[in-house]
Amino acid sequence: MEKELRLMKGNEAVAEAAIRAGADGYFGYPITPQSEILEYLMEANPSQTTGMVVLQAESEVAAINMVYGGAACGKKVMTSSSSPGISLKQEGISYIAGAELPCLIVNVVRGGPGLGTIQPAQSDYFQSVKGGGHGDYHMIVLAPASVQEMADFVDLSFELAFKYRNPVMMLSDGAIGQMMEKVYLSPQKERVKVFPEWATTGKPPTRARNIITSLDLDSDGMEQHNRDLQAKYQVIREKEVRLEEFQTSDAEYLLVAYGTSARVCQKAVQLLRAQGIKAGLLRPITLFPFPTKRISELASKVKGILSVEMSAGQMVEDVLLAVNGKVPVKHFGRLGGIVTTPEEVVDNLKSEIIKG
Amino acid sequence: MIEATGIKEIIKPENLVYRKTDIMTDNILSYCPGCGHGTAHRILAEIIDELGLQSETIGVSPVGCSVLLYNYLDVDIQEAAHGRAPAVATAIKRLLPDKFVFTYQGDGDLAAIGTAETIHACNRGENILIIFINNGIYGMTGGQMAPTTLEGMKSSTSPYGRDIKSMGNPLKMTDIVATLAGTYYVTRQSVHTPANVKKTKKAIRKAVQYQKLDKGTCFIEIVSNCPSGWKMTPTQSNKWMEETMFPFYPLGDLKVPEE
Amino acid sequence: MAKIRGSIVVDAERCKGCEVCMVSCPTGTIAMAKEVNGKGYYYAYPANQELCIGCANCAMVCPDGVITVYKTKI
Structure with a gap:
């Protein structure tokens, strides 16, 4: 249909x-x-x-x-x-x-x-x-x-x-x-x-009763459940990892962002490329499970990573774990209900990653 | 007068008048000696057995002493978060309207943390049975004061007796839900004597029938004992319950349908 | 005239000795044992079985469902 x-x-x-x-x-x-x-x-x-x-x-x-x-x-x-x-x-x-x-x-x-x-x-x-x-x-x-x-x-x-x-x-x-x-x-x-x-x-008479519970007072049982x-x-x-990449094949700098920030970053990648900076974007679609493996692979190819999120820096912790010190990783994001602009992302990548 | 008939001649299958229903599992109840929970469970199990409801029953157990209800009743049961059983039961009944759905909750669960869920399920007139065991105390956590604890009653968190000025008044949840338009049948019973057991059983049987007829919420309070929490023997606790609990929580119907 | 005779069987190992059955018995059939069961409770038992009328009061109030009741007319 x-x-x-x-x-x-x-x-x-x-x-x-x-x-x-x-x-x-x-x-x-x-x-x-x-x-x-x-x-x-x-x-x-x-x-x-x-x-x-x-x-x-x-x-x-x-x-x-x-x-x-x-x-x-x-x-x-x-x-x-x-x-x-x-x-x-x-x-x-x-x-x-x-x-x-x-x-x-x-x-x-x-x-x-x-x-x-x-x-x-x-x-x-x-x-x-x-x-x-x-x-x-x-x-x-x-x-x-x-x-x-x-x-x-x-x-x-x-x-x-x-x-x-x-x-x-x-x-x-x-x-x-x-x-x-x-x-x-x-x-x-x-x-x-x-x-x-x-x-x-x-x-029904054909099966044992079904019990839905999260309780087990027996510690061995609870450990096994865990x-x-x-x-x-x-x-x-x-x-179940799902992700989307945008211009990452030749990227020297990587943006990692999800949701609204990923849309902003897609524009930022275009602006950066217009300025001759080879940027790419990885957008996690699943945040759990996190695309740790792919970020780790890309970390071996790029010079630095900016994690962009409308927060004070939460996802960046998982990016840091994935990168494991291979390249510099920084967070950027606006707070309190303000949507980050592509220009702010461009400026931040330049000042925090490229210059730094 | 010594009868000629020996015991062996009486104990025969054809002479059986009472045995534990098979809806009660063989698991040993975790309750303290003399606790009314076991009797209340058994009455409910007997109704499920007598009315042939096993395949259509879905129960919801609370947090508290009766959290392990699912170990004792041979029916499908969901264990709810503390106080949330009426919300859980709401969804079960809405999604499976042909099933018999009940919650079984203590006074800490229903009258404190679950007050909102209880009142709103009753006010919406959810077509469920709520069985409310009121023993005026938090049993499982070791005998703390509950919303239902009587004035002057001692508990581990009211060691000098409940002081109304600083600790508030005992709450009559059953009286409150009886005023709500969504409730159809509201009654307060007990299970400490054979006569009271019969009355409570009759009340549960009625509630099952009303649920089949889609009449709205049925709410049965069972005023019960907590020998351990009250620091009494079981028989003392039942006597104390009659003398002290019943004057404040009088037994009887609070809301009966016009039939 | 037919006379009612009853008898109870107590599952002594499951009894918690709460005595609620004993005080509910109208004929004084039930007493508490002088020895304890495996759980350490002084369990109920039909001390005066010949007095039992099979009314099932004891079984009805037993929180642990340990009492089975029989009744016959003789």
């Missing part, structure tokens, strides 16, 4: 893509700059078409626990929020990771800390990629850089979530969530009617 072309906000694209992906449930709570997701779903009213449940919860905490309940029934469920709301969801995400449940969590990031600002930022890298809640766990983290990717990554997120029984976060930001672009929408998928064998759907989780994360590291 042919794809449908529409002009949409990133947030709207997520909502429409969720319906079309055959999602079973969405549980959300309003927060700027992502409220359009819940609004769009309420207006689309998919309960009357696909049967998808859409519910406005009393809090982000309730919403993520609804996701836990739905996911534990083997259903395709999701929630969305923005940074302060994601902080509230972290407890639930830890439980979901511990109980190994598949789900999608969309974070349309705004500036922090605290109530911060409603403007776009990328300062939730740590709470997305490094765990965020308690315990040793990882989400799979996908970073869209366009409205198209916000739509496409919904289906991809569910696919990965069920493949690994793991929560997936789509780490967007207020710029991509709010801006309008053309987007090709996939045809409507049927909602899945077959449940995974581990799901709590009522115990080792199993780490083994799973290692498989994810080996198999």
Whole structure:
């Protein structure tokens, strides 16, 4: 079937893509700059078409626990929020990771800390990629850089979530969530009617009862559970890295950026090349797993790396680990809801990496 | 009068009048001697057995003493984060509306950290059964003061007795949820005597029927004991519960449907 | 006239000796053992089995579900 072309906000694209992906449930709570997701779903009213449940919860905490309940029934469920709301969801995400449940969590990031600002930022890298809640766990983290990717990554997120029984976060930001672009929408998928064998759907006489829990009071059992989780994360590291490169084949200087910053850096590469500076861009699409291997390879070819992120320097820590001292690595980014300009990136690469 | 009939002649399968239901697993309950949790579990299991609900039941257990509920009931169970069981159950029931969905929560779980989830699930009229075990204390963590702890009642965090001025008032969650439009049947029971066990069982049976009829939230509080936390023997604790808990948490229906 | 005779079987190893059954028994059938079970509890047992009427009160209030009840008319 042919794809449908529409002009949409990133947030709207997520909502429409969720319906079309055959999602079973969405549980959300309003927060700027992502409220359009819940609004769009309420207006689309998919309960009357696909049967998808859409519910406005009393809090982000309730919403993520609804996701836990739905996911534990083997259903395709999701929630969305923005940074302060994601902080509230972290407890639930830890439980979901511990109980190994598949789900999608969309974070349309705004500036922090605290109530911060409603403007776009990328300062939730740590709470997305490094765990965020308690315990040793990882989400799979996908970073869209366009409205198209916000739509496409919904289906991809569910696919990965069920493949690994793991929560997936789509780490967007207020710029991509709010801006309008053309987007090709996939045809409507049927909602899945077959449940995974581990799901709590009522115990038939033919199987033992299914228990969904993250608890094991036996330390040996809990250690083994943790080792199993780490083994799973290692498989994810080996198999699921996604990235995009722009003019890296002859690059002498490398920019590393995701999401909105990657779009800015693409322009910066063009500006630098116009000035005779051979720059390239590596855009991680998955932030966990991080493209460590490829960055390490490129570090052997380039003279220096600038990690660009709308934060005080979070992803740069993973870039530094990947580069492992081979070449100088610096961070640059605007804070507090200000989107970095290509010119600032050009100036910063020159002053911090090329001159330095 | 000594009967001629010997014991062996009575203990025969055809004379069986009561045995533990198979919905209760053979795992030894982790509860202290005399704790009402075991009785409440068993009553619920008996209803599931008698009404043939095993294949359609999905339970949600809390954080607290009954966190290991899933070890004792032979049905599908999800273990929720502290206080969040009503939110978890909301999604289960919305996504699987034909299933029998219940939460089983203590007073710390339901009346403190889970107050918002409880009130909003009840206010939305989620078509679930909430079983609320109220023993006026945090049992699992070692007998700390709960929102439901009575005035003057001693606990490890109110060692001189609950002082209302500095520690606040005991909370009657069941009275609160009874005022909400979304609740259909709200009752307060106990399980410490045979008569009370029968009443509680009847209440759970009703709640199952109402859920089948899509009537809204059913909320059953079971005022219970905590011999260890109250530092009493089990039989003393039941007596104390009657004398001290029941005047503040009186047994009976708070909201009954017009039938 | 037929007379009701009952009998109970206590799973002594699973009994926690809480005595709730004993105080619920209307006929004084149940007493607590003078020795402990494997868990260290003074378990309940039908000390006066001949008094049992098979009412199942004890089993109904037993938190650990360790009591099985039989009843017959003689």
